[in-house]
Amino acid sequence: MLYQKRCLKSVLILTIVGLVITQSGCGDYKSNVESGNLNGTLHWGNGTEPQSLDPHIATGVPEHHIISALMEGLIHKDGETLEPRPGVAESWDISDDGRVYTFFLRKNARWSNGDPHNAHDYVWSWWRALQPALGNLYAYMYFPIANAKAYYEGEINDFNQVGVKALNDYTLQVTLTEPIPYFLQLLDHYSTYPVHRATVEKFGTADQRGTRWTYEGNIVGNGAFQLKEWKINRRITVERNPYYWNADNVKLNQVVFYPTENVTTEERMFRAGQLHYSGIPSDKIEVYKAANDPSLRIQPYLGIYFYRLNVEQPHLKDKRVRRALGMTINRDLLVSQITKGGQIPAYAITPPGTMGYYPESDLTFDPETAKQLLAEAGYPNGEDFPTTEILYNTSEGHRKIAVALQQMWKKHLNIDVTLLNQEWKVYLDTVSNRHYEIARAGWIGDYVDPNNFLDMFLCNGGNNRTNWCNSDYDQLILEQVPKATSHQQRLALFKQAEKLLLDEMPVIPIYVYTSNNLVHPTLKNFGRNILNQANYREMYLEPEKSMEVLD
Amino acid sequence: MLRFIFSRLLQAIPVLLVVISVTFLLIHSAPGGPFSDEKAVPPEVARALEAQYNLDQPLWQQYTSYLTDVLQGDFGPSFKYSGRTVNELIAAGLPVTAELALYAMLVALIIGISAGIFAAIRPNTMQDYIPMSAAMLGICMPSFLLGPILILVFGIQLEWLPISGWGDIPGDKILPAITLGTGYAAYIARLSRGGMLEVLSQDYIRTARAKGLSERLIIFKHALRGGLIPVIAFLGPAFAGLLGGSFVVETIFQIPGLGRFYVTSAFNRDYTMILGMTIFFAGLIIVFNLLSDLIALWLNPKLRHQARGGQQ
Numbered sequence: 001m002l003y004q005k006r007c008l009k010s011v012l013i014l015t016i017v018g019l020v021i022t023q024s025g026c027g028d029y030k031s032n033v034e035s036g037n038l039n040g041t042l043h044w045g046n047g048t049e050p051q052s053l054d055p056h057i058a059t060g061v062p063e064h065h066i067i068s069a070l071m072e073g074l075i076h077k078d079g080e081t082l083e084p085r086p087g088v089a090e091s092w093d094i095s096d097d098g099r100v101y102t103f104f105l106r107k108n109a110r111w112s113n114g115d116p117h118n119a120h121d122y123v124w125s126w127w128r129a130l131q132p133a134l135g136n137l138y139a140y141m142y143f144p145i146a147n148a149k150a151y152y153e154g155e156i157n158d159f160n161q162v163g164v165k166a167l168n169d170y171t172l173q174v175t176l177t178e179p180i181p182y183f184l185q186l187l188d189h190y191s192t193y194p195v196h197r198a199t200v201e202k203f204g205t206a207d208q209r210g211t212r213w214t215y216e217g218n219i220v221g222n223g224a225f226q227l228k229e230w231k232i233n234r235r236i237t238v239e240r241n242p243y244y245w246n247a248d249n250v251k252l253n254q255v256v257f258y259p260t261e262n263v264t265t266e267e268r269m270f271r272a273g274q275l276h277y278s279g280i281p282s283d284k285i286e287v288y289k290a291a292n293d294p295s296l297r298i299q300p301y302l303g304i305y306f307y308r309l310n311v312e313q314p315h316l317k318d319k320r321v322r323r324a325l326g327m328t329i330n331r332d333l334l335v336s337q338i339t340k341g342g343q344i345p346a347y348a349i350t351p352p353g354t355m356g357y358y359p360e361s362d363l364t365f366d367p368e369t370a371k372q373l374l375a376e377a378g379y380p381n382g383e384d385f386p387t388t389e390i391l392y393n394t395s396e397g398h399r400k401i402a403v404a405l406q407q408m409w410k411k412h413l414n415i416d417v418t419l420l421n422q423e424w425k426v427y428l429d430t431v432s433n434r435h436y437e438i439a440r441a442g443w444i445g446d447y448v449d450p451n452n453f454l455d456m457f458l459c460n461g462g463n464n465r466t467n468w469c470n471s472d473y474d475q476l477i478l479e480q481v482p483k484a485t486s487h488q489q490r491l492a493l494f495k496q497a498e499k500l501l502l503d504e505m506p507v508i509p510i511y512v513y514t515s516n517n518l519v520h521p522t523l524k525n526f527g528r529n530i531l532n533q534a535n536y537r538e539m540y541l542e543p544e545k546s547m548e549v550l551d
Numbered sequence: 552m553l554r555f556i557f558s559r560l561l562q563a564i565p566v567l568l569v570v571i572s573v574t575f576l577l578i579h580s581a582p583g584g585p586f587s588d589e590k591a592v593p594p595e596v597a598r599a600l601e602a603q604y605n606l607d608q609p610l611w612q613q614y615t616s617y618l619t620d621v622l623q624g625d626f627g628p629s630f631k632y633s634g635r636t637v638n639e640l641i642a643a644g645l646p647v648t649a650e651l652a653l654y655a656m657l658v659a660l661i662i663g664i665s666a667g668i669f670a671a672i673r674p675n676t677m678q679d680y681i682p683m684s685a686a687m688l689g690i691c692m693p694s695f696l697l698g699p700i701l702i703l704v705f706g707i708q709l710e711w712l713p714i715s716g717w718g719d720i721p722g723d724k725i726l727p728a729i730t731l732g733t734g735y736a737a738y739i740a741r742l743s744r745g746g747m748l749e750v751l752s753q754d755y756i757r758t759a760r761a762k763g764l765s766e767r768l769i770i771f772k773h774a775l776r777g778g779l780i781p782v783i784a785f786l787g788p789a790f791a792g793l794l795g796g797s798f799v800v801e802t803i804f805q806i807p808g809l810g811r812f813y814v815t816s817a818f819n820r821d822y823t824m825i826l827g828m829t830i831f832f833a834g835l836i837i838v839f840n841l842l843s844d845l846i847a848l849w850l851n852p853k854l855r856h857q858a859r860g861g862q863q
Contacts, residue, residue: 048815052633059588135600137592153595209603210634232635232643233807234717261811262802268699269715269805272706425583425820432591442589462591 031273032256037522037543040253042536045266045278049233049259053214055193056129056136061532064190066257069238069536070112070221071193074103074122074172075184079527079535082448084184088117088194088222088245089172098179099146105170110243111196112226119166124206125194127159131207138191141446144180178482181490182355182449189446196220224250224537233259244537251540267518270295276520276541282397285341285516295518298342302351302445302530303513304453305343307390307405311506312467313437315386320377322505325438326363327370328412329405331511338400341516346509348498350453351530357450357491359498363509367412374413382414389418392440393427401510402440431465441465444513448530450494451481457501468506473497552848556841563837570833571621571826575614578817578825585630585820604630617826626827631819637827640812647717648808651727651800652793658732659789663739664782668770670740671747671778682740689737698730698803715805727804731797735789739782747778780851787843791836 032043047062055067074089089103109117126145129136130152142148146163150156163175176183186192197206199220204211212218216230224246225238236257240250260266263279270278280288280296288296309316309325316322331345344351348359371381379385390405392398399421406417417438422430431439443463445452455461455477459469476497484490501507515532525538586592586600601607605616620627626637666682673679705726706714713723750756751774759769798810809828816824848855 049632051631054633057633059590132595133599133603135586135596135603137588137590137596139593139596209600210628212634214634231807232640233811258805260805261815264699265715265803265805268702268707272714274713274715424818425587426581427583428587428589429582432587462593465591 033273033276033520033522036256036276037541040251040541042252042255042277042523042539042541043275044255044257044534045260045269045275046236046257047259047266047279048261050236053219053227055190055195056125056134056138057209058190059137062257062259065534066236066238067190067193068534069223069225069255070219070227071190071195071223073189073193074105074187076535077185077188077529077531077533079525079533079538080529082185082529082531082533084188087188092184098181099176101174101176101183102167103172103174105172106245107170109222109245111220111222112241112243113196113199113220114243115196115198115220117194117222118169119172120169121194121197122172123164123166124197126164126192127162128195128200128206129191130159130162133207133209135209136191138189138446141186141189141191144176144178144183144186146175146177180482181487182447182451185447185449194222196222225252225255228254235259246537250537252536255536270518270520275518276523277526278518280516280518282339282341282516288518294521297517297519297526297528298514299528299532300344300351300353300530301513301515301532302354302448303443304346304349304351305401305440305442305510305513306346306349307508307510308431308436308439308441308466309506309508310434310436310438310467312434315379315388316437318377319504320373321379322508323363323503324370324374324377324413325409326505326508327366327373328408329508329510330365330408332365334401334404335511338404339397339511342514343511344514346512348502349457349507349509350450350494350498351445351512353530354445354453355449355491356487357494359450359502360495361499361502363502363505370412374415379415385413385415387416387418388437389420390438390440391420391422391427391430391436393424394421398440434465434467441507442513445531450491450498451477454494454497454501457506466506468504470500470504473500476500552845555848556845559841559844563834566837567830567833571618571830572614574826574829575617578820578822579610579613581820583820585822587820604628617823621826621830626830627823629816629821629824631816631821631824637823640824641809641827641831644807644809644812647806648794648797648801648810651717651724651731651797651806651808652790654724654728655731655735655793655797655800656786656790658728659735659739660782662732662736664743664779666736666740667743667782668747668775668778670744671751672766672770674748679744683744686737686740689733689740692733694730694734694799695803697733698726698800701726701730702803717804717806717808723804727800727806730803731793731800735793738785738789742781742785743779746781747774750774750777753777776850780847783847783850784843786846787839787841788836791832791839794835795832 036043044065046065050058050063050066051060052058052063053067053070055071058067072087074087075084076087077083078085088105088109090106091104093102105119111117126142128134130139130142130148132152139152147156147161151159151162165173167173199213199218200206203213203218216227219227224241224244226241228237228239230236237254239254240247244250258275260269263281266275266278267280267284269275285296309322311317335343335345347361347363350357350359352358374382390402392402399419402419406419409415409417430436443453443456456463457468458464458474458477476493481490481493484493519526522541522544524540524542527535527538586597605613617627629635629637629640632640666686670679670682702714705712712726713720714726716723718724756769756774759773797808798814800806801808801810812824813828816828
């Protein structure tokens with residue numbers, strides 16, 4: 001018995017001693033932000049644990065942030081204006097017909113292990129990205145390149161027929177099917193980044209998913225930073241890549257990405273000086289605004305919040321009903337009283353200002369006309385209009401908007417609306433199987449061009465999901481736009497298509513997203529752009545003056 | 552004793568099999584697959600992905616091949632985290648979650664037992680009511696409320712303790728351990744009060760008092776051993792509960808443990824991850840229940856006698 005007692009006692013004492021020793025910190029402790037400012041380490045709240053760092057497999061914003069630190073494309077975009085700037089390609093020529101791009105690569109570009117980096121890397125990497133077995137969800141980014149789509153879909157088997165050629169070690173020629181003004185932008189999307197062939201092949205075949213080539217100690221990139229450590233669910237640290245062609249002008253020594261998962265936790269970490277950059281829960285925006293906090297950054301984001309209408313539902317078949325629904329949403333009230341995040345009321349699907357494009361919309365908040373339209377469609381004063389269901393994925397923000405719309409439609413059209421929330425994957429399943437009447441949706445642009453929003457609603461568009469199909473619309477987007485001879489003509493054709501879309505209204509635009517973040521005042525050159533792209537190679541940290549004195 | 556352990560382990564096999572089968576069927580019948588996304592997945596990509604993870608095979612075939620892998624200790628690749636295996640992800644999170652659970656248990660034991668004894672010494676007085684009301688409050692207070700309150704007070708207002716991370720900054724383990732341990736401390740307080748009250752009314756305690764032993768000696772030497780048996784019985788399930796239920800605390804304090812994987816894997820429809828974690832936690836619960844039974848046997852001669860008698 002005595003032995004048992006002693007045994008229990010010693011286990012207890014050992015554990016307490018262990019806890020006390022490991023947890024007794026010395027008082028002189030600096031927060032991440034304070035120490036980071038001094039040693040050039042940026043602490044970045046990064047949302048979730050990345051699913052992959054393979055640029056041809058990854059999707060999602062957290063992955064994008066890390067990959068853009070580790071790798072670089074032929075060009076990169078200016079942090080503010082998004083204009084193309086030389087990346088691995090120091091210059092390029094575009095043929096007069098706008099179809100042939102010739103890129104001249106830097107001779108001093110290197111991989112992070114010191115290997116030379118040249119035009120053949122692109123040919124091989126793009127071949128890899130177009131292997132269906134790899135499951136690249138962004139393969140369509142390559143489709144402007146001649147024959148890329150045909151190759152991807154198995155119509156041709158010879159990659160030499162695809163419009164990518166290495167003319168010599170440092171010259172890459174890309175031929176497009178049509179002159180596409182946004183092509184250069186695609187080259188700064190991670191799905192078109194090159195990968196280091198020897199490393200990929202060391203850990204598996206080129207088209208094999210789930211190999212370990214992107215892990216700590218394995219990955220070789222061509223970006224301003226290289227992977228230092230990847231602690232699952234804890235942090236990913238990248239450090240300066242000495243072989244980067246512009247290494248002398250990279251100011252940060254390290255970037256630490258924290259997979260925080262929960263935005264409320266992330267914001268608290270920011271407040272406690274653990275992060276230089278974080279997201280902000282929407283209910284905290286007002287608090288930061290009231291305090292006039294300079295950390296709060298609200299900027300327009302290339303994304304649209306909208307509702308899909310299933311036009312196969314009998315009562316939603318009539319476009320007058322759909323227009324009536326669209327005209328009775330008081331968007332100004334919604335963004336000022338409900339969402340409160342600086343969102344911009346949207347009366348068209350493409351956010352205004354996308355590559356100089358301003359959609360022409362006749363959609364307004366007009367309850368009187370809406371009532372007339374509904375009466376003409378056979379539902380005077382909303383009588384006999386079946387109870388309609390709004391579907392949204394579980395989220396307090398979506399619920400508030402749905403409740404507001406429910407009330408607006410009741411007030412202005414006298415129709416009854418019920419709400420249904422579903423967990424994310426169930427919601428996706430319901431929407432893609434068209435088992436809904438009205439469903440909330442959002443779309444974030446991958447590149448700045450109206451095409452990125454408008455080609456969603458083609459008859460066979462995978463993201464259409466409304467059952468709406470209009471041959472005139474398809475003809476405009478698929479045939480007329482690519483043949484446009486000038487930028488202005490192209491935009492005019494998009495306007496025509498969007499007008500058609502808004503007239504038929506299979507989707508109701510609600511607001512243009514804003515990206516809301518907290519950025520520590522010591523983080524400089526943060527850049528503000530509508531893609532919310534982070535440009536780590538240009539950012540730097542400037543310790544606050546008072547701190548320098550103290551130190 | 553060996554026979555007892557062996558028979559308990561044998562009983563675990565059908566339990567685990569049922570757990571695997573039910574989980575397998577449930578996750579495969581949930582709408583939405585691991586690769587569905589807001590952006591439509593092109594059919595050729597969907598086919599390639601399904602072929603890679605054997606999702607194109609009939610369900611029974613997927614089930615049998617999964618079972619074969621599990622028998623060999625292989626939980627398969629994660630569907631969500633490309634290139635990571637479920638074994639690897641469990642191995643990464645387990646030490647953290649186990650450490651958190653251990654500290655939380657320590658907090659629970661120290662606070663719970665002290666409060667329980669304190670209350671049992673003078674039952675039905677203020678000395679009893681106050682700690683027991685506090686315990687009731689502790690049971691009712693969810694960790695998603697307590698955690699942020701502690702962070703606000705000790706992390707942000709007073710700036711005494713770090714509010715996130717695990718093992719990165721000295722002191723970052725204190726608030727999570729308290730948050731997770733408090734609910735269990737409250738249970739333990741009530742259990743140890745009950746156990747102590749029962750023991751204190753026994754004849755041998757009266758004898759000890761009659762012999763003129765000091766109250767302290769009576770409580771700590773004679774009563775505590777018997778009085779804590781209900782607490783010991785609670786420890787096994789409690790520890791398994793701490794390991795499996797740390798999700799909220801891990802999320803609030805940004806702790807890289809298992810709990811976060813468990814919940815996010817369900818949202819991601821990461822089939823192998825959900826299955827792997829469920830089997831792992833089921834196994835843990837079985838083992839901890841067995842351990843707590845063994846400790847109870849070790850501490851209580853009466854039970855030991857019954858167990859032996861039952862086997863004869």
